[in-house]
Amino acid sequence: MKSLLLLLIVCFSFLVFIPRQTQGIQFLVSCGSNSTSYADSRKWVGDDLSSNNNFTLSDLGIAAFNSTSVEDTGYTGFGPLYKSARFFSTSTSYNFTVDPGNYCVRLHFYPFQFGNYNSNDSAFDVSANDMKLITKFNISDEISWKAEKTNSNITSVVKEYYINIDLNGLQIKFVPNLNSFAFINAIEVLPTPDNLFNTNITKVGSNGLTTITDRAMETMYRLNIGGPKLKSTSDQFLYRNWDSDENFMFSVNAATMVHNTSEISYVTLNYSSVAPLLVYETARVMGNTDVVEKRFNVSWRFFVDPNFDYLIRLHFCELIYDKPNQRFFKIYINNKTAAENYDVYERAGGMNKAYFEDYFDILPQQTDTLWLQLGPDSLMSGPGTDALLNGLEIFKLSKNGNLAHVLDWTSLNGNIHPHGSAKKRLLIEEICFAIACVLALILISGGYCWYIRGKKKSKMAEDAPPGWHPLALHEAMKSTSNARPSNQVVKKYVSTPSINNRTGRKFTLSEIKAATKNFDELAVIGTGGFGKVYRGEIDGGSNIVAVKRADPLCGQGLKEFETEIEMLSKLRHRHLVSLIGYCEEKGEMILVYEFMANGTLRSHLYGSPPPADVLTYKQRVEVCVGAARGLHYLHTGSEVGIIHRDVKTTNILLDEEFVAKMSDFGLSRAGPTLDQTHVSTAVKGSFGYLDPEYFRRQQLTQKSDVYSFGVVLFEVLCGRPVIDPSLPKDQINLAEWALRWQRQRSIEKIVDPRLKGDYSLESLKKFAEIAEKCLMDEGKNRPSMGEVLWQLEYVLQLHDAYIRERESFRSTGELPFGDVPHSLSHIREDE
Structure with missing residues (x-):
């Protein structure tokens, strides 16, 4: 009898809670x-x-x-x-x-x-x-x-x-x-x-909610992430088809598929009509969670209709971890942060619990691509810093009673119907083909003429290595098709006057060989993506210079050297390395710079062999101030500004007085114009310093330099490499490791021990706060280089005040203002 009663209660409960x-x-x-x-x-x-x-x-x-x-x-x-x-x-x-x-x-x-x-x-x-x-x-x-x-x-x-x-x-x-x-x-x-759709959903990029009451929707995409295509017969509620996600992934190798055959259940029966359980049995997780760089995300790209609002539904079910605080990750939609510290287990209340999250975003008029990206939230501790996703749906929301959109690429003009007959389209294709043939003939004829003309000039490149052309020849070819601003000089070769408008001296190859003792290996003071740098002596040994010689086998080449000459010919600043001259003879591309006696900043932080004299805290701050001044000048010294794009400690050089100067402008780019917000370009930079927003969006701004400089600040403070695979997993990436300590307001625990407390806590904390702000995920939340410079100068003032108070306290035993300031409260007895 009791069993029958219990069965009736269970059946009644099911009837009550089944979605209406x-x-x-x-x-x-x-x-x-x-x-x-x-x-x-x-x-x-x-x-x-x-x-x-x-x-x-x-x-x-x-x-x-x-x-x-x-x-x-x-x-x-x-x-x-x-x-x-x-x-x-x-x-x-x-x-x-x-x-x-x-x-x-x-x-x-x-x-x-x-x-x-x-x-x-x-x-x-x-x-x-x-x-x-x-x-x-x-x-x-x-x-x-x-x-x-x-x-x-x-x-x-x-x-x-x-x-x-x-x-x-x-x-x-x-x-x-x-x-x-x-x-x-x-x-x-x-x-x-x-209850298939919630009335209020989370708005991407903010903590607010938005309502979608009474708005019609069109299904744009429905994907079974990490699993096969599911036929409509698998979905007994609405007979929906679920496609595989492979064709939408930006890089399939960025994630691996996981599958769990354990019994999966919905968080609540109200979710049972949202998606079939088969969707939650498979998922994708990041391909290799042990990689050194933890800022590469799993990305999906979708082509959608512009100028509409979208509902993005993400389906989750934790298939691996059986307790909370094991997996944390971030969710990005359209390059904006939708969620941080996301823990599937905690939100679902257990393992193998199926549920979904809805997000709302607006696509502007010219945007026809929607991105979904999941990445590790490595600032949180846990064995799983990778991301997980089981399913995805994208819905377009109606706007003023309209869901319709005309495919832009099919619109011919205002008078011809955009969807004409197949015969019309065939005629258009035939016309285009005929035009293409004519253009091809013109190009072939022009190419032949250029070939004949080029043969007459072949002798000037006969000494160049295969596949390697002198910079002057490269410029001459470019000048035939690209008009240049008046302040940029197009280099001609042999038949034209030499370069007069560029700042710097034109060296002969024999002068360079004499200066470097025929490129003696003992004179090498550095190497990089361009080749080797030699110590040289010119003008009878009265001047010491640094000679950068391009190596065609290295990663950088014509474009980088051209950029460096153009940049340094226009820029002059105390905190930028000066270009003395150049040599372009017999296939060589050589740049001659002022000699920086104390080498790179990196060599003084953790070089090998270790530096004889450790940089003091004040010296480190002064170096950062100098580098910030150089970058600030780059960003503001011309109409559009210059973005360095490779800010790192090996590109910050120190002269005999330890004055910092920015160097290596081979990757630099002109910044956005007044009517632009960014420069669209392929991602370039150095491992560990790369701005994650720049990587995700391939949109370069001055704030990308700010991010890299933030990594430099922590590198200076901690005295260790930005990437060190020999360290424990949670310490490999300096930026992530230092941010965790900084956000706990305990940065003093990881400061370079060689500094021996020779700093005030106020100055140290302010220094770390600046670095933290520079490393904000979104560029709009980072300070400008001008603001960073101002804050660093304030850090230096705090330190100088601390030194004066400390010396006064040690010499007289009395403080200038009667009370022991907080900045002196940590002076040790053995000092």
Whole structure:
């Protein structure tokens, strides 16, 4: 009896908590058919039988039948539906009798020829009640666009929408464009659970919420992350298809697939209609969690419609860790932080618990790409600093009663319809091909003339190594096609005057060889991506210089040397290394700089062999102030500013007085103009110093230099390399390790022990605060180099005040102001 009672209670509880479906029947319509059929394990009713099925058709149009074989590569199981369609040459609507509530509407399109009608030539609009769903729709263009953007073979299109209906009826209306027609193969109208979408969702980039009440949605993407494609029959609630995510990953090798066959359950039964459990059984995690650099994310890229709002739904289920605080990661959407310190186990309340998170974001007018990126939150401690994701859905939200968008690349002009006939498109392709042929002939003729002309000049490069051209020849070739500003000089060779506008002396190769004793290996003082740097003596030994000789086998070359000459010819500052001259003779590319007697900053922090004299705290701060002044001048000394792009301790050189000077401008770029926010460019920089935002977005700003300088500040403070694989896992990356201590306000525990407390706590803490601000994830939250410079000068003032107070205290035993300041409270007895 007790067992029976318990069974009744369990059954009652299930009935109470099962998600409530909107009242009403579902409609599965096979258009253009006069019979029932079975597809996708469901029964579909022909629209010729509509009098018995609670829907009507305002105009019968033309019932079309497909006599060819159906290739349903997109959604296996719908083949029988694509054997028929209904064509309309006038506005026509399907009218469904439904109760008010939430509904999922799917429209199926499969192109085929019927008589004089070819669905590839169609162009039409579709609306649902007052909601515009599709405009100027052409099935051929749609398939081509989807195949190109998803890198997959597609033969059909299924449009899926979620609509709230507040009237007793749903009208799906097809309106052919001028001189065209509309068609449809199948229609689904399914009631959906009331709780399928939350009313309020998290807005990306802020902690606020936004409401999406009564906004219609179009499904853009639905992916089973880390798992295979799931057929609609796997989703018993709404018969949704889940695609594989491989074609959308920026780098498939960045993540590995995991699978858990353990019993998975929903966090609450209310989630049971959100996604099938099969979605939560697979996931992707970061490919190699033991890599040295922990700032590379798992990324997915999606092409979407610009100028719309989007709901991004992420599905999670922890499959590996059986307790909280084991896996932390960050979520980025459109290069903005959506969530930090994300712990799937903690949010779900256990392992193998399925749930989802919704995020809201706005795409501006010119943006047609949506990025999702997951990366480690290495500032949190835990054995798993990698990311995990099980499923993903992206929904476009209606805007002013509209979900429609015209594919930009198909719009020809305002007078010709963007979805003209296949013959028109073929004619356009033929015209383009003819133009291309003419251009090719012109280019070939021009190339031949250039070849004849070039042979006359071949002697000037005969001494150059294979594949290696003198810088002057490189410039001369560039000058034929690129106009340059008046302050940049185009170098000519032999037949033109020498370079007069560039600052610096033009050395002969014999002078360089004499200065370096024929490039004696004993004179080498450094190496880099460009080649070797030699100590040299010029002007009879009265002047010592540094000679940088390009090596064609190294990573840098013509472009970097050209950039360096251009930059240093225009820039002069006490905290920038001065260019004395250059040599470009017999294939050599050599730059001559002022000699920096004390070498690189790095060599004085942890060089090998160890430096004889350890830099004091004050010297380190002064060096940072000098480097900051140099960078500030770069950023502000010209109209658009210069971005160094390779700020690191090996590029900060010290003269005989330990004055810091920035060097190596081979990767430098002109900054954005007044009407730009960034410079789009390939990612370049040095391991450990690279701005993560720059890496994610490939958009360079002056704040990228600020980030790298923040790493330098911690490097100076801690006296250790930015990347040290010999250390424990959580200490390998200096920036991450130092940030953890700084955010705990305990930075003094990891300061270089050789400093022996020769600093004030106030000065130290202010120094670390500056570094922390420089390393903010988003560039907009970082200070400018001018602000960094001002703050570092204040750090120096705090230290000088501390030294004066300390010396006064030691000599007299009395303080200038009567009380022991906090800055002196840690002076040790043995000092």
